[in-house]
Amino acid sequence: MTPSLPTAVDQGTPVAAPASTPAVMPPATTSPALNPARALTAGGLAVLLLAFLPVNFTFGAVNLLIPAIAADLDAGPSGGQLVLSAYTTTFAAGLVVSGRLGDRYGRRRLLLIGLIAFGALAVLTGLAQSVVSLVALRAALGLAAGLFTPQVLTSIQATAPDRLRTRGIILFTAAGAVASIAGQVVAGAIAVTFPEHLAWRAVQVVTGLIALLALPGLRAVQESRSTAPLGLDLRGAVLLGGGLVALVVPLTLGPTAGWPAWSLGLLGAAAVTLTAFALAQRATERRGGLPVVPPSVLRVAVVRNGLLMTLLFFVSYGAILYEISQYARTAWGADGWGVAMVTLGFGGGFLVAALLLPGVLGRVGPRIMVYAASGQAVALLGIALVVALDDGRSAPPALQPLLIVLGAVQALMYGPALQTVLSRTPDWAAGVAGGLLTTLQQLGIGLGVALLGSLFHAVAAAAGGPAGGTAAANATGSGSGLAVGFATALTVQAGCAVVFALLAHHITRRDAAG
Structure with missing residues (x-):
């Protein structure tokens, strides 16, 4: 269960409302003037919450199924940990720019792309034949989740009327808990129904289907984007993502493997990459840009x-x-x-x-x-x-x-x-x-x-x-x-x-x- 909670985001405006928006916003407390015909409805909110469910569903389910995955793919405990960490690490790395991408190119568009990618990748993880391919697919799954997750909450804050927005944020928070509980329960039920080597694969398919179920309902969610989108700072995002991956992999595998040379080399690469990231963030801010992590x-x-x-x-x-x-x-x-x-x-x-x-x-x-x-x-x-x-x-x-x-x-x-x-x-x-x-x-x-x-x-x-x-x-x-x-x-x-x-x-x- 990942308790995703409301964050301060660039609130933006629906495409139909030309009100200007500052580049950096405090937590949304009031909505811009919305065209009632373009405001988020209760049905649209339900679709957004359904789209968010597979994000935490897969964490709860895979967390329970790690022993089955490790046994089927002949992976030790560190391999199982890496299956979990690969998803959350790339998820974190993707979040730093995905919100800005939605502000610039349209939140519903990014939600559509992210859900399709997530659904397809979730199904593919059920076909993985080795722990290496599974970790790679889980890493890609995390990037897909990071692409569409910010669009859910930002769409609620940007397009919902005041009363529905308050209810939507509360339900968004509760949905994280519900999805994680459901992931564990569904995974447990499938695990006692199917053989162990098939059960974890079936759960991946179910996860993908949940994501794809939200696609037909996206027509109830209006397109919105910010009228003053923030800069993307792709260089900073790549350096941060690469540094985090280089850090988490050796920390996961190193202790049980006796800290081989490659793990120490990756830690060194992480230190170099994250240092380069910090220097790049300072340079970007000095030039007047907005880096992903402003000093x-x-x-x-x-x-x-x-x-x-x-x-x-x-x-x-x-x-x-x-x-x-x-x-x-x-x-x-x-x-x-x-x-x-x-x-x-x-x-x-x-x-x-x-x-x-x-x-x-x-x-x-x-x-x-x-x-x-x-x-x-x-x-x-x-x-x-x-x-x-x-x-x-x-x-x-x-x-x-x-x-x-x-x-x-x-x-x-x-x-x-x-x-x-x-x-x-x-x-x-x-x-x-x-x-x-x-x-x-x-x-x-x-x-x-x-x-x-x-x-x-x-x-x-x-x-x-x-x-x-x-x-x-x-x-x-x-x-x-x-x-x-x-x-x-x-x-x-x-x-x-x-x-x-x-x-x-x-x-x-x-x-x-x-």
Whole structure:
């Protein structure tokens, strides 16, 4: 479940409305004057939400199916992690320019192209015959998702009447949770219906069909674009995307492979590429252009804090579902449906809290994210304790309530953090800051799977557990090693939550002082 949340974007105007729009916009709060005949309708909103569903559906489904994929394609745990990280990393890299492409060339047009590409690539992933081809296809799938995802939210903000826009943003947030839960449940159901080597392939086809189902309804979504589109900075986007890929691949494969020379070489290439990216961003801004990551925006303290909070949150978020899935399969011998049922409470807690968030935020205010982050740290340590005491036979009864609490507090963390950071960001930087926050969502998920997933497997192997998630620990007596690995990763994630809480306290303390 990827909790995609409303971001500050260039609101733009429908093609039929010639009102001018500044190059960088603060979070959309009011709509431009819309021609009622061209405004987004409830039917158009439903189509946009349907188009968004496969983005998180595939993350939830593939996260559950990693052991089946690894077994079928003879890939170890690092290969399975790379299948997940390839999607989220290229997704993050594509987001940095895709919103600007939609503003320039038309959002519905980019939505159409992205959905067709996503649907076709999802089906092709089900035909992959090797882990290399699957990773390549998943990387391309991430680029397709990054191409059309910003068009969904921007279309809602740019073309919906005020009342429908507010409802649309809430439903957009909830749709992320629903899609991820549905991905896990559907994948679990298919996994117990089909043989393991066919089940994961069938899920890819289902994912592609969901994307293609939205295509006929796009006629209900009017075309819109910005009257003052931002520059694309393709050079910056290519350098950033290349640097992120060169960083994530060795971090995913290196630990379990013993850090071979090629992994160290890729890390060096990542350092060079990202340094070149930083220098290029400065040069572009000095020339008066708008780079994808403007250095002047990063010099705003609240933006820096917000970006770090985002990365910390999603590193932990990306790891938790992966770790639970791996542990449930290996320690308890759970099948796909059993894993889906274990994680159902987490997703349900997140969904309910996300829907209640506006009322909670109105009563408690921004400090809810400090309390929620503290609650996340406690919940993670509680899960670590339960796992440490696990007898390795089945899911302990105390686990499910803790997972429900964990899902709820996570929903109460990032939504308020995003709103708080953007509300304190200068207007000239708000649009760019919102885009960066969205990009770090996906990058954090990929890094979480790569870093904390590798930590989980490495500690488990060192403590006597299996290095991967394909054998039943109950049969080998190695459940204690897995428990140590899982508890260690959870403790690190609790530390991330504490740092998040401290940063949130720093941001909200200014309001209290004022």
